[in-house]
Amino acid sequence: MGGHILIIDDEESIRFSLQGILEDEGHEVLGAGSGEEGLEMIEADRPEIVFLDIWMPGMDGLEVMDKIKEVQNDLPVIMISGHGTIETAVKALKQGAFDFIEKPLSLEKVVVSTRNALEVSRLMRENEALKTRLSDDHPVRLTGESSAIRQLNDVISRVAPTEAWVLITGENGTGKEIVARSIHHQSKRADKPLVAVNCAAIPEELIESELFGHEKGAFTGADKAQAGKFELADGGTLFLDEIGDMSLKTQAKILRILQEQRFERVGGRKTMEVDVRVIAATNKDLLAEIENGAFREDLYYRLKVFPLEVPPLRTRGSDVSMLIQDFMSSLVRMHGFKPLTFDDGALEALSRYPWPGNVRELKNFVERMFIMYAGETVGAEMLPPEFRPEAGASVAESQADVAAPAACVAETNSLETLIAEGPADLKQARAEFEALFLASKLKEFEGNVSQLAKAVGMERSSLYRKLKTYDIQVD
Numbered sequence: 001m002g003g004h005i006l007i008i009d010d011e012e013s014i015r016f017s018l019q020g021i022l023e024d025e026g027h028e029v030l031g032a033g034s035g036e037e038g039l040e041m042i043e044a045d046r047p048e049i050v051f052l053d054i055w056m057p058g059m060d061g062l063e064v065m066d067k068i069k070e071v072q073n074d075l076p077v078i079m080i081s082g083h084g085t086i087e088t089a090v091k092a093l094k095q096g097a098f099d100f101i102e103k104p105l106s107l108e109k110v111v112v113s114t115r116n117a118l119e120v121s122r123l124m125r126e127n128e129a130l131k132t133r134l135s136d137d138h139p140v141r142l143t144g145e146s147s148a149i150r151q152l153n154d155v156i157s158r159v160a161p162t163e164a165w166v167l168i169t170g171e172n173g174t175g176k177e178i179v180a181r182s183i184h185h186q187s188k189r190a191d192k193p194l195v196a197v198n199c200a201a202i203p204e205e206l207i208e209s210e211l212f213g214h215e216k217g218a219f220t221g222a223d224k225a226q227a228g229k230f231e232l233a234d235g236g237t238l239f240l241d242e243i244g245d246m247s248l249k250t251q252a253k254i255l256r257i258l259q260e261q262r263f264e265r266v267g268g269r270k271t272m273e274v275d276v277r278v279i280a281a282t283n284k285d286l287l288a289e290i291e292n293g294a295f296r297e298d299l300y301y302r303l304k305v306f307p308l309e310v311p312p313l314r315t316r317g318s319d320v321s322m323l324i325q326d327f328m329s330s331l332v333r334m335h336g337f338k339p340l341t342f343d344d345g346a347l348e349a350l351s352r353y354p355w356p357g358n359v360r361e362l363k364n365f366v367e368r369m370f371i372m373y374a375g376e377t378v379g380a381e382m383l384p385p386e387f388r389p390e391a392g393a394s395v396a397e398s399q400a401d402v403a404a405p406a407a408c409v410a411e412t413n414s415l416e417t418l419i420a421e422g423p424a425d426l427k428q429a430r431a432e433f434e435a436l437f438l439a440s441k442l443k444e445f446e447g448n449v450s451q452l453a454k455a456v457g458m459e460r461s462s463l464y465r466k467l468k469t470y471d472i473q474v475d
Contacts, residue, residue: 003118006045007031008038008064009053009080014103018051018080021110035059039067042075044213044225046232048121049098049114054081054088062095069096074124076117080105125191141182142175143326144319148311152179159306160186167303168281170310171460173360176281177241179310183279184237192236197229200245207250209266212257218267230263234274243303244284244295255299278303285450285460292454313358317351323359324350327366338375345380349387435470438463442472449474 005027007015015031022029030045032038035056042050050068054061065077079092082103089100098120099113142149142156159166160183168176177196184194202210209218213228229238240246246254257263262273280303289295313320324342332339342350355361369378380388438452445451449467453460467474 003027003048003114003121004045005029005049005051005114006038006041006047007051008035008056008061009051010034010056011053014053014080014105018105018110021105021107022114025111025114027114035061035064035067038064040216040224042068042072044227046227047075049117050075050077052077052079052097054079054092062092065092065095065097074121076121078113078117142178142310143323144316145322146316146319148316149319152308152310153182155308156182157186159183159308161188163188163277165277165303165305166279166308167306168279168308168310169286170281170283171312171358172283173358174310174312175359176283176310177239179308180237180239180241180279180281184239184277187237187277189236189277193233194237194239195229195233196239196241198241200242204247204250207246208253211250211254212263212265213268213272214266215268218265222267225265228265230257230274230276231272233276236276238276238278240278240280242282243280244282244286244289248294248296251296251299255296255302258299258302288448288450288454291451313355313362320351320355320362321347323362324366327363328370331367331370335370335374337370340370340373340375341377343377343379346378346383346387349380349383353387434466435472438467438470439472442467442474447474 005022007018007022007029009015009018009031010033012033015033019029019031030041030047032041036059038050038052041047052061052064052068056064059067061079061081065079068075068077073096076098077096078099078101079089079097080101080103081088092100098117101109101113142153144150156179166180166183168179170176180196181194184190197211199207209222209226209228211228211230213226213231214222216222216225240254258278261275262271264271284295286295286300290297290300324347328339331337350362357364373382438456441452441455442449445455449463450460453463456463458466464474
């Protein structure tokens with residue numbers, strides 16, 4: 001398989017002859033006439049190997065190599081020179097050059113050095129991919145022994161080796177990115193890049209440049225060419241996180257590129273072709289977004305080849321203890337402190353807590369407790385108030401206070417009846433009215449919680465908890 005190679009040499013004849021040799025060997029070759037231009041092309045095009053002339057006007061080869069090592073230390077650089085001396089060759093190799101070739105260039109030497117450099121480059125990338133796979137900061141499997149997580153991990157292992165595109169849904173903080181990483185690292189593309197894009201974090205006016213790249217001078221501030229995320233993910237996986245936050249205009253362009261796998265950089269005319277597997281994720285109800293005209297139906301069905309839903313942490317309390325152990329092990333390795341342990345009472349209280357922020361909230365909580373109590377054993381009484389058993393009792397009492405609204409919803413069909421029955425106090429009246437209001441609205445929206453959440457101005461997760469408190473059944 002050919003490589004992607006850049007030649008940096010101020011002599012056009014050398015670039016031409018070297019390019020011919022390398023293209024005959026099946027490689028894709030680009031050329032730059034100066035060190036400055038070469039550095040821009042390295043950042044924009046991410047070559048696998050660089051041939052670099054030592055003697056050039058302006059920035060010479062040794063200076064350029066220093067710059068290369070600052071930004072991409074693992075990029076093999078083969079130095080070439082028509083004024084080669086042992087001293088120059090040794091200096092270049094000491095600064096990190098992969099090899100040194102004298103001009104006039106030997107065909108055999110060029111071919112052999114290129115082959116060796118490509119092999120080293122690819123081995124280094126595979127090694128980095130393996131490190132990422134084993135890294136605690138980038139887990140590649142959802143932690144837990146609950147039936148929901150076991151089932152999800154099993155489905156991931158089935159879909160990962162295929163080329164099917166995946167649409168991951170779930171609340172914020174549930175681990176959608178971990179699911180995406182798990183799919184990539186169990187796929188046939190595991191040795192290629194996994195490029196993540198947070199569609200919600202990129203300003204609308206910059207998202208095209210971010211995704212598709214741009215040419216120098218394409219817009220104000222574009223002082224150099226830049227490869228986009230699609231190019232960087234070529235051969236690998238592109239993870240489009242928070243896809244539901246992308247504008248309709250960008251959705252239209254994304255759809256065309258996803259269908260054709262071809263595009264042009266912003267300000268460019270050259271058509272780029274890529275081979276990417278797309279994994280998308282969102283915390284939004286995309287069907288509701290389609291109904292509201294905020295998401296394209298054709299894009300939805302293009303992405304939804306294989307849907308996966310990540311369950312919220314409140315539905316799998318049995319996994320809390322295992323997640324705490326994982327987070328604690330990582331913190332101990334990172335900081336060198338003694339581990340913090342939770343006794344059975346504390347673990348029981350934590351497993352019962354609803355975790356509105358899901359796994360992300362649990363991770364932050366563990367880190368906060370680790371900083372405060374490293375080396376100690378935490379009992380239930382040492383937990384923050386919202387986690388303590390007595391706080392749970394208060395919650396139970398509070399829920400008992402609003403137990404009547406559930407019955408009220410079942411037995412009452414009008415506000416006039418509710419008022420006539422005479423609630424005990426303002427707190428009770430407020431709770432009863434809220435329960436009646438939500439039940440009525442849920443019926444109006446035919447059980448669609450997402451539409452109800454939007455209508456009443458609440459987060460869907462918060463609305464679910466409130467409906468559960470009032471014992472309002474959702475079909």
